[in-house]
Amino acid sequence: xxxxxxxEIFIISILTLTITVLWVYLGIHFALQKSExxxxxxQETRILNPQLDESVFEELKARKI
Amino acid sequence: MNFDWKTxxxxxxxxxxxxxxxxxxxPVRSFAWLSLTLFAIAFFAVMAIRPTLxxxxxxxxxxxxKKDASQKLQTKINAIVAAQALYARNLDHLPLLEExxxxxxxxxxxxxxxxxxxxxxxxxxxxxxxEKIGVSEKGSSSSSSTANSLYFSLNVAGDYAYLKDFTRxxxxxxxxxxxxSAAFSQVKKEEGWQLTLRVTGQASFSxxxxxxxxxxxxxxx
Numbered sequence: 001x002x003x004x005x006x007x008e009i010f011i012i013s014i015l016t017l018t019i020t021v022l023w024v025y026l027g028i029h030f031a032l033q034k035s036e037x038x039x040x041x042x043q044e045t046r047i048l049n050p051q052l053d054e055s056v057f058e059e060l061k062a063r064k065i
Numbered sequence: 066m067n068f069d070w071k072t073x074x075x076x077x078x079x080x081x082x083x084x085x086x087x088x089x090x091x092p093v094r095s096f097a098w099l100s101l102t103l104f105a106i107a108f109f110a111v112m113a114i115r116p117t118l119x120x121x122x123x124x125x126x127x128x129x130x131k132k133d134a135s136q137k138l139q140t141k142i143n144a145i146v147a148a149q150a151l152y153a154r155n156l157d158h159l160p161l162l163e164e165x166x167x168x169x170x171x172x173x174x175x176x177x178x179x180x181x182x183x184x185x186x187x188x189x190x191x192x193x194x195x196e197k198i199g200v201s202e203k204g205s206s207s208s209s210s211t212a213n214s215l216y217f218s219l220n221v222a223g224d225y226a227y228l229k230d231f232t233r234x235x236x237x238x239x240x241x242x243x244x245x246s247a248a249f250s251q252v253k254k255e256e257g258w259q260l261t262l263r264v265t266g267q268a269s270f271s272x273x274x275x276x277x278x279x280x281x282x283x284x285x286x
Contacts, residue, residue, distance in 0.1 A: 006096035013103035020107040024115045031122035039134035047140055050147035057158040060165055063239040 164239050168272045170215040175268050178240065179219055186231035188223030191261065214243075214267040222252070222261045235264065243267045 167174075172195045183190040196216035221231055228249070235242055244266040252259045 006093045006100070009100045010096045010103075013100040013107070016107045017103045017110075020110045020115075024110055024118060027115055027119050028122045031119045032126055035126060035130055039130045040137060045134075045137050045141070047137075048144045048148055050144050050151055052151050052155070054155065057155065057161055060158075060161040060239055063237050064234065 161239070165241050167240075167270050170268070170270050172215055172217075172268075175215070175217065175240065178238065179217075182231060182234045182238075183221055186223070186227050186234060188221045188227045188231050188262075191220040191222055193217070193219045213270055213272070215270060216265070216267050218263065218265040220261055220263050222259050225249075225260055228260060228262045232262070232264070235266075241269045243269070 176193060176195075179193055180190055194217065196218075221228060223231070232244075232247060235244060244264060246263075246265045248263045250261050250263065252261055
């Protein structure tokens, strides 16, 4: 029986291309998912609360020294 | 073993000549070019396209992270600007805070405060003791609750109404005082009974004050 090598090579090339596309997709997917290190530390992202109960000063003024 | 190339050549000559004919058939040429194209695409996808796309993805991710960080920092900056404006508006009130919660124990001021109030309330300040300040070492587990307090105890004598007034003055003092206990007792004197009040409490200050030796104010009798 005569073998058709060109068809086998074609199938192998399709498999190679499929695996390559899958590999590229996974590489991009993981590159989008993971972040190597956070841009800011928790100390830097801690937000100062600027609220102040100013009535405390009036209460302190009313108290004697 | 003799290798006669002429004999071998004549034997396999037909295969060499038919190879060219096989390669020239249309299906073989199509499959060959298509396979070559697919291999070339796969090769360049691995060697060039994949690193480029990964770099683009990483840069996109970095841009997104930096935008988030920038937004958070902008929020923090806005909060700091608001706090700065609030601080500037209440700058005149800061001495009040310093009086209410001084940085150091300020026990001389506290002693003066007790004496002054005793005089104002018309009671006699019998004893005044300040206990240890900052006895705990830095970093010890029990430092958070006790290191910022100055313990005191005092005894005053006088009429009940005056003692009550003295207690009220302590409760309404600007310096933050925590009165742990207040106990009345009667002492027999030559001219009769004298009512005394013993008060123990804590005066707060903001910074940890660690001293090698505990400070104890002399008793005033």
